[in-house]
Amino acid sequence: MDTREGPVEPADAADATDGLRERKKRQTRAALSRATIALSVERGWDGVRMEDIAAAVNVSERTFRNYFSSRxxxxxxxxxxxxxxxxxxxxxxxxxxxxxxxxxxxxxxxxxxxxxxxxxxxxxxxxxxxxxxxxxxxxxxxxxxxxxxxxxxxxxxxxxxxxxxxxxxxxxxxxxxxxxxxxxxxxxxxxxxxxxxxxxxxxxxxxxxxxxxxxxxxxxxxxxxxxxxx
The missing domain is CATH 1.10.357.10 (Tetracycline Repressor, domain 2)
Known part of the structure; x- marks a missing residue:
């Protein structure tokens, strides 16, 4: 018998949370990649900065660097x-x-x-x-x-x-x-x-x-x- 007090989070709920977190990471990574390509095509390779890409996806430049080391x-x-x-x-x-x-x-x-x-x-x-x-x-x-x-x-x-x-x-x-x-x-x-x-x-x-x-x-x-x- 489980004698712990308070609600116990089911393992399935924790797995679902982890799955949602990973899915959001993949979505952010994909969005940053697409934005890099789109902006580079539009402005030319030398006309795009990391901060421009991050702004296009509504994230910080630090977030961009968490996913990619370079454009x-x-x-x-x-x-x-x-x-x-x-x-x-x-x-x-x-x-x-x-x-x-x-x-x-x-x-x-x-x-x-x-x-x-x-x-x-x-x-x-x-x-x-x-x-x-x-x-x-x-x-x-x-x-x-x-x-x-x-x-x-x-x-x-x-x-x-x-x-x-x-x-x-x-x-x-x-x-x-x-x-x-x-x-x-x-x-x-x-x-x-x-x-x-x-x-x-x-x-x-x-x-x-x-x-x-x-x-x-x-x-x-x-x-x-x-x-x-x-």
Whole structure:
């Protein structure tokens, strides 16, 4: 019998409080990352300070520093979080589903067929050019590379769990994770630099389809036929 006096907080209530706190932290972190990207695209990389980003999210600059050590890390956080969600989605796919079908479904769930560029083509080109300029900053490139490496570790673990392989000892899960990351990066780079603009969703589907098929060589069209043996 419990002889303690006063109300006892149920364990479920404490767990719910902890869960709410963690969810709020994730929401604040995501909001700071999105604000960093949006302000940098709007004003240019050198036109944004940490205090500007914090003000846009209605938090203090100290709060920003609690989450990120730099603006570049904040930019890369959106990419990292998206790739970690891909890994979690892969964990939740049906166990009997073929690996590459699971990967395609998990990735495509994170990339909407609608992109965020303005409908006007000229404005869209300016928008993507501004994003590309931000992503071309050396500090941002370094943080995105770091984020890619961290995401690949987690994705390789999910792939290993589905294939019965060990990412610490086996090459396959690491190779697949790296291939998926490279495919997504290639699609994003093509999307940002395409002129005229193209939607992102179909690009993601295309690169994953080609990867699943083993990257077959495209049919030759309008080019010189290969030399025939003598």
């Amino acid at each position: 570049a890390e904040a930019v890369a956080a959106t990419h990292l979080d998206r790739m970690l969600r891909v890994a979690r989605a892969l964990d939740e796919r049906p166990a009997g589903e073929p690996l590459w079908e699971s990967i395609k479904a998990s990735v495509q769930a994170e990339f909407s067929p609608e992109d965020s560029r303005p409908a006007d083509p000229a404005a869209g080109r300016r928008h993507t050019a501004a994003i590309w300029k931000v992503l071309s900053e050396p500090a941002v490139q370094g943080e995105v590379l770091r984020a890619d490496q961290a995401a690949q570790v987690v994705l390789a673990e999910s792939i290993g769990a589905r294939t019965g392989s060990d990412p610490r000892a086996d090459l396959y899960p690491k190779l697949v994770a790296a291939s998926v990351g490279a495919a997504i990066g290639t699609a994003l780079g093509h999307w940002l630099r395409a002129d005229p603009p193209v939607p992102l969703g179909p690009l993601i589907s295309d690169v994953l389809g080609q990867l699943t098929a083993g990257l077959p060589a495209p049919a030759r069209t309008g080019s010189r036929p290969p030399d025939l043996p003598a």
